[in-house]
Structures are given as C-alpha cells and as structure tokens.
Amino acid sequence: MNRRKGKNTFWIMMMTLMLIITAGFLVVFIVRIISLGAPVLSWKFIVEPPREAMTEGGIFPALIGTFLLTALAMIFALPSGIFTAIWLTHYGKPQWLVNILHIIINTMAGIPSIIFGLFGMAIFVNLLGFKVSLLSGSLTLAILALPVIINNTEQAIHSVPADFSEASLALGATTRQTISKVVFPAALPNILTGAIISVGRVAGETAPIMFTAATFYSRSLPHSLQDEVMALPYHIYALMTEGTHPESQVPIAYGTALVLLILVILIDATAIIIRSYMRKKRQW
Amino acid sequence: MVERQIWTSNLNLWFGKNQILHNINLEAYKNHITAIIGPSGCGKSTLLRCFNRMNDPIPFMELTGKVYLDGKDIYAPKTDVYAVRASVGMVFQKPNPFPKSIYNNVAYGLQIQGKYSKSEIKDRVEESLKAAWLWDEVKDRLHHSAMSLSGGQQQRLCIARALANKPKVLLLDEPTSALDPQSTAKIEELCLALKNSVTILIVTHNVAQAGRIADYTAFLYLGELVEFEKTEQLFTVPKDKRTEAYLTGVFG
Numbered sequence: 001m002n003r004r005k006g007k008n009t010f011w012i013m014m015m016t017l018m019l020i021i022t023a024g025f026l027v028v029f030i031v032r033i034i035s036l037g038a039p040v041l042s043w044k045f046i047v048e049p050p051r052e053a054m055t056e057g058g059i060f061p062a063l064i065g066t067f068l069l070t071a072l073a074m075i076f077a078l079p080s081g082i083f084t085a086i087w088l089t090h091y092g093k094p095q096w097l098v099n100i101l102h103i104i105i106n107t108m109a110g111i112p113s114i115i116f117g118l119f120g121m122a123i124f125v126n127l128l129g130f131k132v133s134l135l136s137g138s139l140t141l142a143i144l145a146l147p148v149i150i151n152n153t154e155q156a157i158h159s160v161p162a163d164f165s166e167a168s169l170a171l172g173a174t175t176r177q178t179i180s181k182v183v184f185p186a187a188l189p190n191i192l193t194g195a196i197i198s199v200g201r202v203a204g205e206t207a208p209i210m211f212t213a214a215t216f217y218s219r220s221l222p223h224s225l226q227d228e229v230m231a232l233p234y235h236i237y238a239l240m241t242e243g244t245h246p247e248s249q250v251p252i253a254y255g256t257a258l259v260l261l262i263l264v265i266l267i268d269a270t271a272i273i274i275r276s277y278m279r280k281k282r283q284w
Numbered sequence: 285m286v287e288r289q290i291w292t293s294n295l296n297l298w299f300g301k302n303q304i305l306h307n308i309n310l311e312a313y314k315n316h317i318t319a320i321i322g323p324s325g326c327g328k329s330t331l332l333r334c335f336n337r338m339n340d341p342i343p344f345m346e347l348t349g350k351v352y353l354d355g356k357d358i359y360a361p362k363t364d365v366y367a368v369r370a371s372v373g374m375v376f377q378k379p380n381p382f383p384k385s386i387y388n389n390v391a392y393g394l395q396i397q398g399k400y401s402k403s404e405i406k407d408r409v410e411e412s413l414k415a416a417w418l419w420d421e422v423k424d425r426l427h428h429s430a431m432s433l434s435g436g437q438q439q440r441l442c443i444a445r446a447l448a449n450k451p452k453v454l455l456l457d458e459p460t461s462a463l464d465p466q467s468t469a470k471i472e473e474l475c476l477a478l479k480n481s482v483t484i485l486i487v488t489h490n491v492a493q494a495g496r497i498a499d500y501t502a503f504l505y506l507g508e509l510v511e512f513e514k515t516e517q518l519f520t521v522p523k524d525k526r527t528e529a530y531l532t533g534v535f536g
Contacts, residue, residue: 167381170336173366
C-alpha cells in the first residue's frame with residue numbers, strides 16, 4: 001500500500017515538474033520578447049515606414065504586407081480547401097482515389113515550409129512568370145495553408161451528426177441541398193475556427209515568402225499584385241541577418257517580433273472566442 | 285374493404301454479399317397502421333428504409349423485386365427519388381430536429397422544393413404542428429431553437445416536419461425507443477389520430493406497442509417475413525411457431 005502511495009506521489013511530482021518546465025519556457029520566452037521589444041514600441045513604430053537604412057522608423061509597410069499576403073492567401077485557400085473537403089467527404093469516388101488524396105494531403109501538411117518556398121519560386125515566380133510579388137507569395141502561402149484547411153474542414157463536417165443529413169434526405173432534399181442547408185451551417189463554426197488558426201500560422205511564415213514575395217526594403221506600399229512586399233517575419237529575418245547597424249536594428253527586430261506575436265495571439269484569441277460562443281449556442 | 289397504399293413484391297436486399305431481406309411481400313393499407321416487429325438485427329429498419337429509398341446511399345446495396353406506392357414502382361428507372369421521399373415521410377429512432385428554429389424545421393421540406401410561397405409555407409407549418417399536437421406548446425416560440433424542446437416534443441416536431449410535405453405514407457422507425465413512457469403514450473395516441481389522413485408503417489421493438497396501435501402486424505425474423513396478419517389474429521393465434529415464441533418472449 002505504501003509502495004503504491006509512494007509511486008503515486010512520485011508520479012504527481014514528475015508531472016508537476018514537467019508542467020513547470022514547459023510553462024516556464026513559455027513565460028521566459030514571452031517575458032524576453034516583451035522586455036526587448038517593448039522599448040521600441042510606439043504608435044509611430046506601427047504607422048511609419050523604416051528610415052535610415054532600417055536603423056530608425058517603423059514597420060508600417062511590413063505590417064500592411066503581412067496583412068495583404070495573409071488575406072490574399074486565405075482568399076485563395078479557403079474556397080478551394082472547403083470545396084475539396086466537401087468533395088472528399090460527400091462525393092469522393094472511387095474510394096481508392098480518396099485514400100490517395102488523403103495521403104497526399106497529409107504528406108503536404110508535413111512538408112517543411114522552405115520547400116513550399118522553393119516550389120512557389122519554381123512555379124509561380126519562374127514558370128508562370130508572376131515574378132517575386134504579392135501574388136506569388138500569397139499563392140505559395142495558400143498552398144501551405146491548404147492541407148490544414150482541408151483536414152480541419154473534413155473534421156468539422158464529420159463532427160456534424162449523420163442524423164441531420166438523414167433527416168434532410170428523408171424529407172426529399174438532394175445531397176447538395178443537404179450539404180448547403182444543413183451540414184455546412186452546422187459545421188461552419190469549426191471550419192471558421194480552423195481557418196482563423198491557419199491565418200495565424202500563415203502570417204508568421206518566413207520561408208515560403210522569402211523567394212516568392214518578400215523584399216528587404218521598400219519605401220512604399222505595394223500598388224498591385226505584381227509588386228514585391230515587405231512582411232513582418234521576413235523583416236525580422238532581414239534585420240537580424242543583413243543589418244549593418246545591429247545596435248539599432250536588433251531592438252527594432254525584437255519590436256517587430258513583439259508586434260507579430262501580439263497579432264498571432266489576437267488572431268488565435270478571436271478563434272477561441274468565436275468557438276466558445278458558437279459552442280454555447282450549439283446544442284447537440 | 286381495405287385498399288393497398290404501399291407494398292413490396294418479392295423484395296430482396298443485399299449489403300455486399302450479405303442478404304438482409306429475403307423475398308418480402310408486405311402490404312400496408314390506406315389509413316391503417318402496420319407494425320413490423322422482430323428481434324434486433326432481423327432487418328426491420330432496412331425493410332422500412334426500402335419504402336423511401338433511404339438505403340440507396342449505402343455502398344454495395346443491391347435490391348431486386350419491387351416496391352409499389354399507389355401502384356407505381358418507386359425503384360423503376362427515371363423515378364424521382366426526391367419526390368418519393370417527399371411523399372413517404374420518415375421519423376427516426378432518435379429525435380433528430382435540425383439545429384434550426386422550430387419554424388424552419390417544419391418549413392424545411394417545403395423550402396427545399398422551392399415551389400411554395402412564404403404564406404403557403406407559414407400556413408402549412410401551423411397546420412402540421414397542429415396535426416402533430418405540438419402547436420399549443422410552441423406557438424409562442426416558433427423562432428426558438430428546436431433543440432430547446434424536450435425529447436418527446438422533438439419527436440413530435442420530427443413528425444410535424446414529415447407531415448408538412450403532406451406525405452401519403454409515414455414511416456416510423458422505433459419512434460419511441462428513446463422516449464419516456466408518457467411521451468411514448470402521447471406519440472401512440474397521435475399515431476391513432478394520424479392514421480385517418482396518412483398510412484403508417486411503424487417498426488417497433490416493443491411488442492406491446494404493436495398490440496396497442498397497429499391494425500396489421502408483420503413479424504420479421506432473420507430477414508424473412510414469417511407472418512403478416514391482422515394484429516389481433518397474429519397476437520392470439522399465431523400460425524408460425526417462431527411468431528409464437530417471439531410473442532411469448534422465448535427469444536427477443
């Protein structure tokens with residue numbers, strides 16, 4: 001009996017220790033970013049372009065660039081991802097094709113993002129001639145986000161009870177009506193939360209845009225899809241690797257990191273709030 | 285004299301290599317209640333689903349024989365499956381209202397057909413809810429979620445939803461097995477009232493329920509229609525040994 005009690009205590013202590021280590025890293029990480037980044041943060045830092053070879057000024061073009069890249073990527077990825085998932089769950093035939101597609105999608109989800117960058121460069125920049133541009137970058141990011149969106153949408157659709165579809169079909173609805181009027185609305189909250197979380201991921205990616213969209217420095221905002229853009233993650237990378245005045249550029253890099261971190265946390269928080277709101281409303 | 289509304293003729297059904305139904309000849313008469321009883325796994329639900337072609341989406345389903353609705357074979361090529369399902373309503377074992385408002389649940393069948401005006405739909409919703417004895421309980425909260433109703437109310441809502449299409453036949457697949465005795469009694473009474481306007485086929489696990497409400501009862505065993513008779517007759521003088529054994533509780 002005492003042996004078992006002792007084992008139990010040991011087990012709980014181990015778990016507590018692991019928890020402290022994990023949470024500790026997170027706390028240290030956040031505190032560090034805040035303490036290094038906060039001093040340069042100001043309203044001007046957000047709304048001004050960089051000046052004096054990026055040793056002064058703000059991050060406005062990078063912020064807008066990241067916003068545009070992410071928004072466009074979602075415009076490309078969401079409809080295609082959602083329709084692919086609907087096809088896979090409701091129409092997919094023959095079954096072996098569906099199985100192969102699932103394998104491809106899951107493999108894609110595990111490919112390192114730099115490979116997507118190279119792929120984007122080969123296909124969009126060179127082959128299709130979109131050049132290094134907002135368009136090439138957002139398409140590359142869209143492909144990166146696709147497997148996540150497809151998987152998540154499939155899960156969201158599968159989580160809708162089959163009873164609903166049956167009831168709809170038994171009332172004389174077609175498959176299309178059943179999907180659009182019953183299954184999709186019921187799955188939407190989960191589809192949206194997944195999409196928002198993938199927005200957070202896409203916004204923070206550096207590698208896929210390095211060769212396809214991002215520019216080291218730009219005085220103005222992009223005027224068209226054909227223009228190169230600055231982006232927050234790439235801005236950090238540029239400041240840390242190619243800067244000539246690290247003493248003033250490293251703090252700016254931490255400031256940028258802090259802004260990016262806050263953005264991603266805000267996006268994820270939105271997703272969590274939407275989800276908990278929808279869960280409260282949902283009653284099955 | 286009774287008139288046939290929906291019936292099968294030499295119906296066989298397979299899922300892959302498993303034959304589920306063997307040469308079924310079952311008739312349901314206009315404005316009567318026909319119960320299908322039998323032990324679990326005997327194919328009762330599968331048989332019921334043949335009457336509105338709800339087995340169609342199941343992969344590797346194969347069917348031979350015919351199912352007639354008012355003399356028309358519903359499995360004939362070029363049959364409009366969606367029209368068949370609208371005129372043969374179905375209520376499931378577990379109440380399954382849509383996560384929509386009470387009103388939109390009942391209106392759904394009409395909305396998807398796209399040929400009814402808003403006011404027609406509104407009238408039909410009220411009529412259907414009244415027919416399912418739910419109107420008085422929900423008339424003040426038609427736009428509340430259907431999920432806020434009790435289990436018994438949800439099941440009556442599902443009946444109302446099916447009635448909105450003005451079906452000729454109503455299929456009930458163990459409609460009370462998830463309900464408490466009071467709600468069950470109410471649904472049984474409702475069935476007796478509804479049979480004046482619609483032909484009812486009910487699958488039930490509960491032999492006593494068949495005895496209480498069904499005019500005709502069919503005993504299905506291992507995918508075979510063992511006996512089909514007027515209920516009193518089947519219950520009092522079963523012809524087949526298996527029917528007798530089932531009714532007296534030797535197996536179940």
